[in-house]
Amino acid sequence: MKSLINKYNVPGPRYTSYPTVPYWNTQNFDPSKWLNNLNKNFKISNSTDGISVYIHLPYCESLCTFCGCHKYITKRHEVESPYIDAVLKEWLMYLKHFDEKPIIKELHLGGGTPTFFAPNELKRLIEGIFQYANKHHNIDLSFEGHPNNTTELHLKTLFDLGFKRVSFGVQDYDEKVQKAIHRIQSYEKVKEVTYIARNLGYTSISHDIIYGLPFQTSKSIHDTILKTAELAPDRISFYSYAHVPWIKGNGQRGFKDDDLPKDDEKRKLYEYGRTLLEQNDYFEVGMDHFAKESDALYLSFKSGSLHRNFMGYTPLKTKVMIGLGASSISDCDNAFAQNEKNVKKYLDLIENDQIPVVKGHILNDKDLVIRHTILNIICKFKTDLSSISAVFKIKDIENRLREMINDELVIVDDNQLIVTEKGKAFVRNICMVFDEYLINDKPETQIFSMTI
Numbered sequence: 001m002k003s004l005i006n007k008y009n010v011p012g013p014r015y016t017s018y019p020t021v022p023y024w025n026t027q028n029f030d031p032s033k034w035l036n037n038l039n040k041n042f043k044i045s046n047s048t049d050g051i052s053v054y055i056h057l058p059y060c061e062s063l064c065t066f067c068g069c070h071k072y073i074t075k076r077h078e079v080e081s082p083y084i085d086a087v088l089k090e091w092l093m094y095l096k097h098f099d100e101k102p103i104i105k106e107l108h109l110g111g112g113t114p115t116f117f118a119p120n121e122l123k124r125l126i127e128g129i130f131q132y133a134n135k136h137h138n139i140d141l142s143f144e145g146h147p148n149n150t151t152e153l154h155l156k157t158l159f160d161l162g163f164k165r166v167s168f169g170v171q172d173y174d175e176k177v178q179k180a181i182h183r184i185q186s187y188e189k190v191k192e193v194t195y196i197a198r199n200l201g202y203t204s205i206s207h208d209i210i211y212g213l214p215f216q217t218s219k220s221i222h223d224t225i226l227k228t229a230e231l232a233p234d235r236i237s238f239y240s241y242a243h244v245p246w247i248k249g250n251g252q253r254g255f256k257d258d259d260l261p262k263d264d265e266k267r268k269l270y271e272y273g274r275t276l277l278e279q280n281d282y283f284e285v286g287m288d289h290f291a292k293e294s295d296a297l298y299l300s301f302k303s304g305s306l307h308r309n310f311m312g313y314t315p316l317k318t319k320v321m322i323g324l325g326a327s328s329i330s331d332c333d334n335a336f337a338q339n340e341k342n343v344k345k346y347l348d349l350i351e352n353d354q355i356p357v358v359k360g361h362i363l364n365d366k367d368l369v370i371r372h373t374i375l376n377i378i379c380k381f382k383t384d385l386s387s388i389s390a391v392f393k394i395k396d397i398e399n400r401l402r403e404m405i406n407d408e409l410v411i412v413d414d415n416q417l418i419v420t421e422k423g424k425a426f427v428r429n430i431c432m433v434f435d436e437y438l439i440n441d442k443p444e445t446q447i448f449s450m451t452i
């Protein structure tokens, strides 16, 4: 395994989209093109599956030094109300373009820290969104809660509004690791919010754990996973630490590179964690995600209907996802669009009645075929290669896969590509074989985190 890790541990995308954001054709894009594509697909999506909405709430009170999310650190809570006003105004801008009321099937509050906002502000936000939208009969409402500032009132208010799913950021319980990542958070606090959520009736509680953080050892992974298993969340995200200091600036430099477990050492933490999770009845569903047999994510993985979008893995697929708030990404199947990342600039654009989309990509036929292939690999660990014959010569793809076939990471038989158990660790590398943009235009400097 060690030599395979040395061989395949290269910078590579996580494929929350294809093409990946650095390769979007931004020159050939403007907000009107995005809105035209969205309108066409909105009609189809709304009348069949409904649509998804992602709302980015960027504020956090304190900076965690590992964090790769778009966030703005402040203790000034007076920012809450104008930000909610801006998101609701952005929603109204979209509604002007639609002939019918959106039917929302999935809505997720992400961040930053959604629970930075007071419960009454979150209530105003959700009620404002649904003032002009209907709920799909199978709606899934979820949010990310920081255990240190999620209160019973947050959980109760959101539950009463229909939220049944919550994920809590845990990362690691070890004191030394917590100090290095500037995130002091006790087991008791996580236990308290988990129990409150469960007692209120939340049906899917998730905990985020990261491997590859500074000073992590197999002992800290062992303790963190066993403590987590004691609290029995329905899902566990077991993320690989993405070290991307060149994007996030000095914010991540709360520790030295030497303090990080690397390559083989990091992979061992994952293998060890995965074994412990499996011993505690969690099943691996897609990359970095585990779920109990009873959870909807596991059921959709088993039935082959698991989907992945900018919010992560989901059992629900809609053709259209509208992202509201600073840095949010929207997707209407054949086009992506991203909002202004800078919170102040985002607020200014909204103030000036401008749709805050600043970049995006319209997918051509080839992009769509590759996108579909990558989604299959990442969600089902297999794909039918005959579907790509319109854009690739199968022989060329087999040649590109040759080394991975020899290393027993994939099996190609009768036009079916199947990722082996051994290959699951290298799923990002397998997707890279189909990534035409990356192959034709290799970045000169590192823009992606390492694949392992």
Ligand SMILES: C[S@@+](CC[C@H](N)C(=O)[O-])C[C@H]1O[C@@H](n2cnc3c(N)ncnc32)[C@H](O)[C@@H]1O
Binding pocket: 060, 066, 067, 068, 069, 110, 111, 112, 113, 114, 144, 145, 146, 147, 168, 169, 170, 171, 208, 209, 210, 239, 240, 241, 242, 243, 244
């Ligand atoms: C927006 S945060 C969660 C909500 C809340 N802000 C909190 O920290 O509890 C989403 C999750 O992304 C993951 N994350 C953030 N930065 C990461 C990185 N550099 N590598 C891997 N996972 C990361 C963490 O597990 C985190 O819980």
Ligand code: SF4
Binding pocket: 059, 060, 062, 063, 064, 067, 068, 069, 071, 111, 112, 113, 146, 169
């Ligand atoms: S991990 Fe969560 S709380 Fe910490 S800085 Fe990132 S978004 Fe904010």
